[in-house]
Amino acid sequence: MARKSTRVSRRMLLTWFMLGGFIFLFAPQTITSRFHLAFARMFSLPLSLGRGISLATRASSSAETVSRREYDKLSAAYNQQTNDLYNVTQQRDREYEKAAKLSGLLSVPDWKRMSFIIAHIVTDSDRAKTEFIINRGRDDGLTKGQFVLGDKAIIGTISEVLATTAKTKLITAPTSRIPIKVIRLNGDKQISVADGMLQGAGDNTAKIPLIPVKTSIEIGDIVYARQQTGLDVPIVVGKVTQCKKDNKNPLLWDITVKPLCDIEKLTDVAIIASKK
Amino acid sequence: MVTALTRMVRGEKGSMQWIRFALLVLLATIMQTSLAGIVAVTSNAIKPDLLLILLVFFATHCNATDVVITSFAIGFAADIASPTYGLIGPQMVSFGLTGTLLLDLSRVVSIKRMPHQVLAIFITGFVASLLAYLLTLLRAHASTSNIYIDAVWKPLYSAIVGPFLLLPIGWWMRISRNRRRRY
Numbered sequence: 001m002a003r004k005s006t007r008v009s010r011r012m013l014l015t016w017f018m019l020g021g022f023i024f025l026f027a028p029q030t031i032t033s034r035f036h037l038a039f040a041r042m043f044s045l046p047l048s049l050g051r052g053i054s055l056a057t058r059a060s061s062s063a064e065t066v067s068r069r070e071y072d073k074l075s076a077a078y079n080q081q082t083n084d085l086y087n088v089t090q091q092r093d094r095e096y097e098k099a100a101k102l103s104g105l106l107s108v109p110d111w112k113r114m115s116f117i118i119a120h121i122v123t124d125s126d127r128a129k130t131e132f133i134i135n136r137g138r139d140d141g142l143t144k145g146q147f148v149l150g151d152k153a154i155i156g157t158i159s160e161v162l163a164t165t166a167k168t169k170l171i172t173a174p175t176s177r178i179p180i181k182v183i184r185l186n187g188d189k190q191i192s193v194a195d196g197m198l199q200g201a202g203d204n205t206a207k208i209p210l211i212p213v214k215t216s217i218e219i220g221d222i223v224y225a226r227q228q229t230g231l232d233v234p235i236v237v238g239k240v241t242q243c244k245k246d247n248k249n250p251l252l253w254d255i256t257v258k259p260l261c262d263i264e265k266l267t268d269v270a271i272i273a274s275k276k
Numbered sequence: 277m278v279t280a281l282t283r284m285v286r287g288e289k290g291s292m293q294w295i296r297f298a299l300l301v302l303l304a305t306i307m308q309t310s311l312a313g314i315v316a317v318t319s320n321a322i323k324p325d326l327l328l329i330l331l332v333f334f335a336t337h338c339n340a341t342d343v344v345i346t347s348f349a350i351g352f353a354a355d356i357a358s359p360t361y362g363l364i365g366p367q368m369v370s371f372g373l374t375g376t377l378l379l380d381l382s383r384v385v386s387i388k389r390m391p392h393q394v395l396a397i398f399i400t401g402f403v404a405s406l407l408a409y410l411l412t413l414l415r416a417h418a419s420t421s422n423i424y425i426d427a428v429w430k431p432l433y434s435a436i437v438g439p440f441l442l443l444p445i446g447w448w449m450r451i452s453r454n455r456r457r458r459y
Contacts, residue, residue: 010341017348024352025368027365032359032362035364039305046310054314058314
């Protein structure tokens with residue numbers, strides 16, 4: 001029996017694929033994200049292996065007085081120590097305040113009430129540098145909205161969770177919003193300068209909008225995520241790298257914040273899971 | 277049944293070998309997501325776009341129907357490999373359209389010599405990135421600084437590396453020269 005063959009014209013094929021493309025484009029992100037997470041879960045081994053090789057090669061490719069790998073190691077250690085110092089100083093001041101208020105009462109420090117889930121980064125941040133995929137998911141106790149630490153500084157929050165993989169939205173993503181406070185280090189003391197909302201701006205930076213110019217903000221001020229649901233203590237987020245009058249509204253500051261952690265060089269992250 | 281499978285794997289003379297194509301795209305997607313960082317340059321980690329090179333190869337070596345299918349499939353893989361704001365679709369549509377345009381162009385102009393291949397990869401990358409950027413704007417606020425990297429530096433790097441990869445791709449796909457006749 002002769003086989004019946006169906007011929008589809010090129011124009012028809014193009015139309016169908018275009019339609020498919022636009023359906024994908026306007027589909028909710030919760031659905032499209034599942035494709036990325038499924039891809040990362042299926043090929044997590046070659047992806048993390050390749051990323052590891054890639055990071056190691058990049059680290060050893062540059063010849064300097066101190067090798068690049070050594071420099072990166074020292075730089076990461078320095079970042080961790082600095083961020084740790086910021087967090088501990090902040091914690092110490094809070095504990096001093098508490099001790100003053102509740103003298104005589106025993107209390108467990110907030111920092112010790114938190115537990116961490118360590119996760120490995122499977123894929124690099126996306127084209128817009130807004131999110132990356134990690135190898136921990138719902139089965140490991142991850143839920144949407146949990147804070148993610150890199151080099152002991154907050155780098156983002158969990159935005160999508162599957163059974164064994166999850167997406168982390170970076171603080172620099174345009175849709176990211178985190179309540180923060182700006183602190184100035186004055187010798188041994190920390191002075192609270194302003195409270196506000198940290199909004200991602202893309203380009204590996206974030207902005208603090210709606211801060212009036214009468215507020216004293218300087219380059220180098222430290223930005224902490226405020227105590228909130230999922231975060232028992234304020235934790236360092238970034239540093240003010242630019243502070244100028246807003247071109248659109250001269251009564252407000254245009255404050256640029258840079259994360260205190262080089263996300264591109266991270267291999268592991270810690271997710272904050274508060275102890276019950 | 278066995279004969280049909282054998283045909284699919286080995287391919288008939290002059291027909292597209294879809295299993296080889298799927299394996300190649302999968303390998304390129306994994307490499308693009310992980311290993312391509314090895315050859316990344318500058319502080320912006322600019323790396324060659326392997327899927328763009330594949331797009332140009334198939335658009336210049338296959339027949340019209342195959343080009344449409346391969347272009348959209350490679351675009352979908354590009355959306356999976358390097359998504360923008362978690363979206364799928366911008367690169368699928370842009371790769372599909374630019375692949376089809378390149379198909380029409382390659383019927384008029386020969387893209388066999390290396391300088392022509394370099395130019396074809398660069399222009400295709402430039403147009404595809406620009407189109408993907410505009411499509412992304414329909415759903416999200418896209419960052420403007422990335423557009424220079426995606427539309428200029430990445431296609432330029434891919435254009436320099438691309439012609440050297442076209443030969444092994446042709447060997448794997450069992451395609452040695454342009455199958456099509458020009459107008």
